[in-house]
Amino acid sequence: MVLSSVLGFPRIGANREVKKAVEAYWANKLSADELTKAAADVKKASWTSLKERGVDLIPSGDFTLYDHVLDHSAAFNVIPKRYLGKGLSPLDVYFAMGRGRQADGVDVPACEMKKWFDSNYHFVVPEFSEETEFKLNFNKALEEYREAKDLGINTRPVVLGPVTFLALGKAAKEARPGFQPISLLPQLIPIYKQLLAALKEAGAESVQIDEPILVLDSASLYEKQFAQAYAELAPVSPKLVLTTYYGRLDSNVTFVAKLPVAALHIDLDRAPAQLDEVIAAVKSTNLVLSLGVVSGRNIWKTDFQAALKLGQKAVDALGKDRVIIASSSSLLHTPVSLAAETKLTPEQKDWFAFALEKASEISVIASALSGSQDPKVAEAVEANRVSIAKRREFERNSDATVRNRVAAITPDMLERKSPFSVRKEIQQKQLQLPKFPTTTIGSFPQTKEIRQARAKLNKGELSQEEYEKFIEKEIENVVRFQERIGLDLLVHGEPERNDMVQYFGEQLEGFVFTQNGWVQSYGSRYVRPPIIVSDVSRPKPMTVRWSSYAQSLTSKPMKGMLTGPVTILNWSFPRADVSRELQCKQLALALRDEVIDLEKAGIKAVQVDEPALREGLPLRKADWDAYLGWALPSFKIATAGVTDALQTHSHFCYSDFDDIFPSIQALDADVISIEASKSDLKLLNTFKHYGYSNQIGPGVYDIHSPRVPSEEEIKERIAAMLTTLPGELLFVNPDCGLKTRGWAETEASLVNLVNAARWARQTY
Ligand code: GLN
Numbered sequence: 001m002v003l004s005s006v007l008g009f010p011r012i013g014a015n016r017e018v019k020k021a022v023e024a025y026w027a028n029k030l031s032a033d034e035l036t037k038a039a040a041d042v043k044k045a046s047w048t049s050l051k052e053r054g055v056d057l058i059p060s061g062d063f064t065l066y067d068h069v070l071d072h073s074a075a076f077n078v079i080p081k082r083y084l085g086k087g088l089s090p091l092d093v094y095f096a097m098g099r100g101r102q103a104d105g106v107d108v109p110a111c112e113m114k115k116w117f118d119s120n121y122h123f124v125v126p127e128f129s130e131e132t133e134f135k136l137n138f139n140k141a142l143e144e145y146r147e148a149k150d151l152g153i154n155t156r157p158v159v160l161g162p163v164t165f166l167a168l169g170k171a172a173k174e175a176r177p178g179f180q181p182i183s184l185l186p187q188l189i190p191i192y193k194q195l196l197a198a199l200k201e202a203g204a205e206s207v208q209i210d211e212p213i214l215v216l217d218s219a220s221l222y223e224k225q226f227a228q229a230y231a232e233l234a235p236v237s238p239k240l241v242l243t244t245y246y247g248r249l250d251s252n253v254t255f256v257a258k259l260p261v262a263a264l265h266i267d268l269d270r271a272p273a274q275l276d277e278v279i280a281a282v283k284s285t286n287l288v289l290s291l292g293v294v295s296g297r298n299i300w301k302t303d304f305q306a307a308l309k310l311g312q313k314a315v316d317a318l319g320k321d322r323v324i325i326a327s328s329s330s331l332l333h334t335p336v337s338l339a340a341e342t343k344l345t346p347e348q349k350d351w352f353a354f355a356l357e358k359a360s361e362i363s364v365i366a367s368a369l370s371g372s373q374d375p376k377v378a379e380a381v382e383a384n385r386v387s388i389a390k391r392r393e394f395e396r397n398s399d400a401t402v403r404n405r406v407a408a409i410t411p412d413m414l415e416r417k418s419p420f421s422v423r424k425e426i427q428q429k430q431l432q433l434p435k436f437p438t439t440t441i442g443s444f445p446q447t448k449e450i451r452q453a454r455a456k457l458n459k460g461e462l463s464q465e466e467y468e469k470f471i472e473k474e475i476e477n478v479v480r481f482q483e484r485i486g487l488d489l490l491v492h493g494e495p496e497r498n499d500m501v502q503y504f505g506e507q508l509e510g511f512v513f514t515q516n517g518w519v520q521s522y523g524s525r526y527v528r529p530p531i532i533v534s535d536v537s538r539p540k541p542m543t544v545r546w547s548s549y550a551q552s553l554t555s556k557p558m559k560g561m562l563t564g565p566v567t568i569l570n571w572s573f574p575r576a577d578v579s580r581e582l583q584c585k586q587l588a589l590a591l592r593d594e595v596i597d598l599e600k601a602g603i604k605a606v607q608v609d610e611p612a613l614r615e616g617l618p619l620r621k622a623d624w625d626a627y628l629g630w631a632l633p634s635f636k637i638a639t640a641g642v643t644d645a646l647q648t649h650s651h652f653c654y655s656d657f658d659d660i661f662p663s664i665q666a667l668d669a670d671v672i673s674i675e676a677s678k679s680d681l682k683l684l685n686t687f688k689h690y691g692y693s694n695q696i697g698p699g700v701y702d703i704h705s706p707r708v709p710s711e712e713e714i715k716e717r718i719a720a721m722l723t724t725l726p727g728e729l730l731f732v733n734p735d736c737g738l739k740t741r742g743w744a745e746t747e748a749s750l751v752n753l754v755n756a757a758r759w760a761r762q763t764y
């Protein structure tokens with residue numbers, strides 16, 4: 001029998017129950033017990049619906065209130081000392097690590113967050129040192145396994161693998177120089193043994209052990225560690241299903257196939273071409289092969305014919321009992337269910353499959369491969385054939401104007417007229433910014449009132465005109481606020497935007513939207529990625545009205561604010577029928593027109609955000625050039641259509657710049673702002689290494705947490721930056737936009753920021 005399996009499920013709940021409960025707990029409106037109960041209800045609903053949909057191997061232990069890596073760190077006692085001894089409950093220590101805590105005399109920043117592989121999901125980076133004392137504070141996998149079992153559902157527990165856990169971690173500040181987390185493996189293994197043995201004893205037949213690190217180039221460095229770890233774990237564990245996802249194993253398959261595990265999972269959505277090689281590597285072993293044929297990363301219906309072909313190939317080579325059909329990765333990157341969508345047309349709805357629909361797909365594909373005689377299976381296969389054919393027909397429509405414009409892009413469209421040194425003078429003449437200019441990244445708090453006004457507009461309770469009046473008022477408040485506290489380069493605050501990608505998607509041709517398609521970004525932050533379904537173009541200006549209005553209110557310069565082409569692409573669900581390059585260039589041309597229109601409207605600085613440029617980098621270095629070969633030009637197409645006088649800004653939400661820095665420089669933006677505050681300014685080493693010639697604002701405080709940075713802290717950061725960066729290039733700004741913050745902390749933080757910049761002007 002070919003079994004079906006799902007590697008992980010969205011944690012939010014069909015109606016965002018978990019997000020709401022977690023936030024209510026933070027606001028002291030829900031007790032810890034009530035939070036546990038809300039989580040239990042969602043887990044139960046997920047397990048039950050996966051079972052109803054015929055999934056054989058249902059995951060448990062993948063659920064989380066904030067982040068599954070953070071859960072793992074907390075369970076294994078990988079808790080930095082700064083969170084302990086403060087009188088916090090374990091749950092509050094956990095949340096403090098995730099989001100910082102500033103209340104009742106406790107003041108600790110959050111741990112560093114990083115993007116999870118090439119996705120927009122952020123994980124909390126574990127911190128290790130020689131002092132790390134692993135122990136099992138609690139066995140989450142076991143607890144959830146039992147929780148499901150009590151409901152009559154036999155699950156396959158999910159555990160983050162030891163090598164990936166260490167490899168994704170970082171050396172804590174107090175670790176000795178050169179300390180490598182992976183050196184802790186011998187101490188870590190006994191704790192895993194304890195965890196896995198307990199699962200075995202509780203009756204778990206198999207355990208999913210996630211080692212996604214195996215799809216990275218760096219995994220080959222850990223061959224010995226993998227061998228050592230799994231040789232010790234296998235004898236005491238339930239059957240181990242080693243899962244890899246988001247990419248291909250490449251040569252790592254040689255040692256992976258020799259590990260003493262029962263099954264190996266590979267991602268055939270991202271890397272279908274690896275199937276032959278993997279089959280060849282496992283054929284002579286007893287390994288079961290789990291085929292990730294249903295995408296965990298996209299929302300398009302799976303083409304059953306293609307999936308069945310891959311599955312059949314594995315069945316022919318290995319036999320039905322050695323093949324599992326699965327989601328390519330956890331389904332955490334997809335929304336819960338299409339059932340909640342009432343505004344998509346029936347035609348559109350028929351194109352998609354969200355997590356629950358994917359579960360059904362997986363079970364049908366597995367049944368079909370098993371040779372099931374159930375007429376429902378044949379019906380589902382036939383229905384899928386019809387749906388896919390209809391979608392292909394729709395996809396044949398293209399917009400000739402847009403296609404021709406992309407084909408006609410010339411190299412000169414990518415370059416500014418003069419070099420930065422010339423532009424800088426011209427720009428400074430019209431902007432008149434002081435030394436160490438202060439600015440923000442764009443958004444100001446998206447308050448309840450703003451969200452309510454938008455909701456009312458959508459329900460027809462507010463007219464377009466009333467809504468626009470409301471937005472104007474918000475913009476005015478933000479402008480006055482910035483003037484009052486003394487910021488130099490102003491922004492309009494983005495109150496009109498529901499989301500930095502969705503907002504643009506809604507104004508461009510070629511997108512469709514969901515009402516409830518929430519996907520986790522970090523903690524309780526969820527986004528609703530738009531879906532690109534056809535060629536993209538800009539029917540009319542998108543932001544000019546708001547930016548001009550904001551500029552009309554003040555004599556200080558106003559920065560226009562756009563989301564870049566690469567980020568719009570990476571934070572949308574892209575089409576699968578044409579290349580990402582084509583989609584990105586179509587977006588770039590639309591944005592180019594917008595930047596030109598902003599300049600024509602009298603705006604003197606425009607920021608084009610590319611926070612997602614890096615996360616789109618392929619996981620394998622060999623694939624980088626291909627990606628950068630269209631991603632960088634797309635940004636340049638969007639920003640180079642203006643005169644020398646327009647100051648272009650860009651913003652990047654990451655601090656790990658080591659390898660991508662030359663690419664960022666190649667964008668030739670006049671000013672970049674980057675996230676820097678949580679990474680102990682390791683960025684400075686990057687500058688030392690490469691040098692930087694254009695202007696730059698490394699973020700001086702972390703905006704992912706409500707904590708207010710002190711003036712002193714900000715001064716220290718500025719001083720540290722000035723050890724490496726020339727003063728005339730430095731901007732002073734927060735790490736990122738302020739939309740998730742409240743006004744009180746925003747005001748307090750920015751006042752400190754402005755004061756610190758004033759201090760710097762006097763000191764340097
Ligand atoms: N301009 C956006 C904002 O301020 C940038 C957000 C981001 O980088 N993620 O919200």
Ligand code: ZN
Nearest residue numbers: 611653736737
């Ligand atoms: Zn950002």
